[in-house]
Amino acid sequence: MAKQIFAKHILLAEGWAENVLLTIDDLGYITAIEEKSTIRNDFKGELIANSIIPGMVNNHSHAFQWAMAGLAEQSGKGSDSFWSWRKIMYDFVSKITPDDLEIIATALYMQMLKAGYTSVGEFHYLHHDANGEHFSNQAEMSQRIFEAAKNSGINLTLLPVFYRYSGFGEQPPSDEQKRFIHTQGEYAQLLDVISKLAGDYQQNFGIAPHSLRAVNYSDIEFAINHLDKLTGQSSIQAPVHIHIAEQLKEVNDCLAHYGDRPVNWLSENFELNSRWCLVHATHMNDSEVKKVAKSKAVTSICTTTEANLGDGFFAMPDYKAHSGVWGIGSDSHISVNATEELRWLEYQNRLISNSRTVFTDGDNSSNGYWLWRNAARGGSQSLGGRSGEIAINKKADFLVLNNKDITLAGKTGNQLVDAYIFNQQLSEPLVSVWVSGNKLVEKSQHANQDLITKNYQRVIQKLLN
Numbered sequence: 001m002a003k004q005i006f007a008k009h010i011l012l013a014e015g016w017a018e019n020v021l022l023t024i025d026d027l028g029y030i031t032a033i034e035e036k037s038t039i040r041n042d043f044k045g046e047l048i049a050n051s052i053i054p055g056m057v058n059n060h061s062h063a064f065q066w067a068m069a070g071l072a073e074q075s076g077k078g079s080d081s082f083w084s085w086r087k088i089m090y091d092f093v094s095k096i097t098p099d100d101l102e103i104i105a106t107a108l109y110m111q112m113l114k115a116g117y118t119s120v121g122e123f124h125y126l127h128h129d130a131n132g133e134h135f136s137n138q139a140e141m142s143q144r145i146f147e148a149a150k151n152s153g154i155n156l157t158l159l160p161v162f163y164r165y166s167g168f169g170e171q172p173p174s175d176e177q178k179r180f181i182h183t184q185g186e187y188a189q190l191l192d193v194i195s196k197l198a199g200d201y202q203q204n205f206g207i208a209p210h211s212l213r214a215v216n217y218s219d220i221e222f223a224i225n226h227l228d229k230l231t232g233q234s235s236i237q238a239p240v241h242i243h244i245a246e247q248l249k250e251v252n253d254c255l256a257h258y259g260d261r262p263v264n265w266l267s268e269n270f271e272l273n274s275r276w277c278l279v280h281a282t283h284m285n286d287s288e289v290k291k292v293a294k295s296k297a298v299t300s301i302c303t304t305t306e307a308n309l310g311d312g313f314f315a316m317p318d319y320k321a322h323s324g325v326w327g328i329g330s331d332s333h334i335s336v337n338a339t340e341e342l343r344w345l346e347y348q349n350r351l352i353s354n355s356r357t358v359f360t361d362g363d364n365s366s367n368g369y370w371l372w373r374n375a376a377r378g379g380s381q382s383l384g385g386r387s388g389e390i391a392i393n394k395k396a397d398f399l400v401l402n403n404k405d406i407t408l409a410g411k412t413g414n415q416l417v418d419a420y421i422f423n424q425q426l427s428e429p430l431v432s433v434w435v436s437g438n439k440l441v442e443k444s445q446h447a448n449q450d451l452i453t454k455n456y457q458r459v460i461q462k463l464l465n
């Protein structure tokens with residue numbers, strides 16, 4: 001049955017509005033928006049007096065990596081790098097069972113909801129058992145991710161990873177990578193099952209060729225063709241995500257093998273367009289920045305993970321100057337906090353440029369509003385376009401701000417978004433978090449928080465012993 005929400009103060013796609021009546025269908029999509037409305041006598045819906053903003057989209061997640069957050073912060077021998085972190089990650093990977101994955105992902109998605117994320121793109125590569133054997137249900141681990149989304153209530157776009165090689169030039173996978181690997185035929189079978197699961201769970205899916213070092217041209221082409229066959233469309237509803245240029249070593253290896261830089265090679269060999277998401281397009285030269293921005297592909301910027309791993313700076317000022325589309329991801333989940341990802345994206349650039357309010361719509365405009373609006377819209381584009389703004393035919397995914405919170409009191413309009421992002425205190429700026437028109441989090445508590453937390457504590461104890 002359709003439900004209604006009466007919002008006193010809400011950030012719609014066109015800007016702030018007052019006294020707005022939202023009608024939401026059974027699947028959680030907004031079907032009508034009536035501005036300057038009044039509450040009728042027979043109104044049976046929910047009245048929300050506090051200010052409402054669209055939920056944030058987290059377009060890059062590796063759920064299981066959260067279980068090792070904080071474990072890779074001790075120095076090893078000599079200089080430490082992404083590649084030493086990856087070694088610890090591989091050790092951890094070998095232990096995770098399907099039950100563990102479901103419990104970790106459920107707890108992670110609960111944390112995301114509490115932190116303002118209402119959708120997640122799961123770049124999922126842990127497919128097989130600890131020996132590298134396929135489970136009898138080939139999509140066992142994928143199904144656990146769908147279950148985690150159901151348990152937590154978050155919107156999911158599953159991006160099953162296609163991984164074949166350990167390095168450029170089709171180097172055989174290492175023993176540590178055996179849980180990730182598929183042939184083309186096996187990957188097609190996996191996609192067939194996931195396509196059905198996505199329908200059953202009313203979620204979305206796409207593909208994720210892991211990186212140019214892990215698959216070749218024919219693999220990427222094969223995966224895209226199979227996705228198109230399954231979905232009958234080559235649009236943003238069937239997204240294609242890839243890790244592209246996170247580390248300088250990757251750029252140098254790509255130059256050595258293909259004689260070209262990763263982003264440029266990809267754009268020369270495939271038609272980049274709005275269905276693509278380039279994750280960690282960290283190392284781009286000027287011409288690559290222009291090409292990606294012009295293509296309307298989304299870039300996924302994972303500020304806190306990229307900082308934690310020492311990746312480098314994304315060329316945000318140039319990318320913005322060419323009207324590039326972008327979103328944010330929490331990736332390894334060293335931080336699960338939408339405002340922190342955006343604040344540090346801005347702060348990096350303030351520190352580099354010795355200036356303030358770097359990313360805005362121009363003179364006298366709001367920094368926080370620009371960051372929130374563009375990250376939510378770009379993130380949504382990269383996950384199938386179901387959310388990212390409060391508008392007709394989008395999911396009713398939103399955050400209710402606590403206007404009386406110590407950080408937000410007295411603010412109005414875009415000042416609220418600025419203060420939500422930049423005024424960081426130990427406080428509770430969110431009253432509630434809603435997905436598909438359902439309230440999932442209230443006063444920082446998820447509806448199933450106790451059980452989800454208890455299960456997670458048990459699994460993490462087991463994994464660390």
Ligand SMILES: [Zn+2]
Nearest residue numbers: 062123243331
């Ligand atoms: Zn990643």
